[in-house]
Amino acid sequence: MRWTYPIAALGLALAIVIGVVAAKPRPVTVTVTMVDYRFVPDHLTFTHDVRYRLHLENHGKETHEFTAPAFFATADIGNPDVLSSDRSEVLMQPDDKKDVFLTPLKPGTYDLRCADHDWFGMVGGITVK
Ligand SMILES: [Cu+2]
DSSP states (O other), X not given: OTTHXXXXXXXXXXXXXXXXXXXXXXXXXXXXXXXXXEEESSEEEEOTTOOEEEEEEEOSSSOEEEEOHHHHHTEEESOGGGSOTTSSEEEEOTTOEEEEEEEEOSOEEEEEEOXXXXXXXXXXXXXXX
């Protein structure tokens, strides 16, 4: 009898912990492949206040950058270490695969380019709705 209350309390605490963990939604994956010399796809659309896993793969023979300083500046970045120190871009060596976990916060249109090859037409755009 005297053990009923602590066990019930423990069960309730466990249920709350499990509920909180389960309630956190999985991020939506958006994949961008880099080739010599373009982004595939070159236009990305996000919804603000939604968590994303921006998955980048460099399939080219050259080093490319996912350069989008204004976009990154208006997003909550879960793993900022994956960005350059000025938070403007993700550096991608050939065969690199990297994830940026982010939540866009501000609707608008944002520039996307490869800082090395924008002169070669390696540009795109990002829309946050
Ligand atoms: Cu490039």
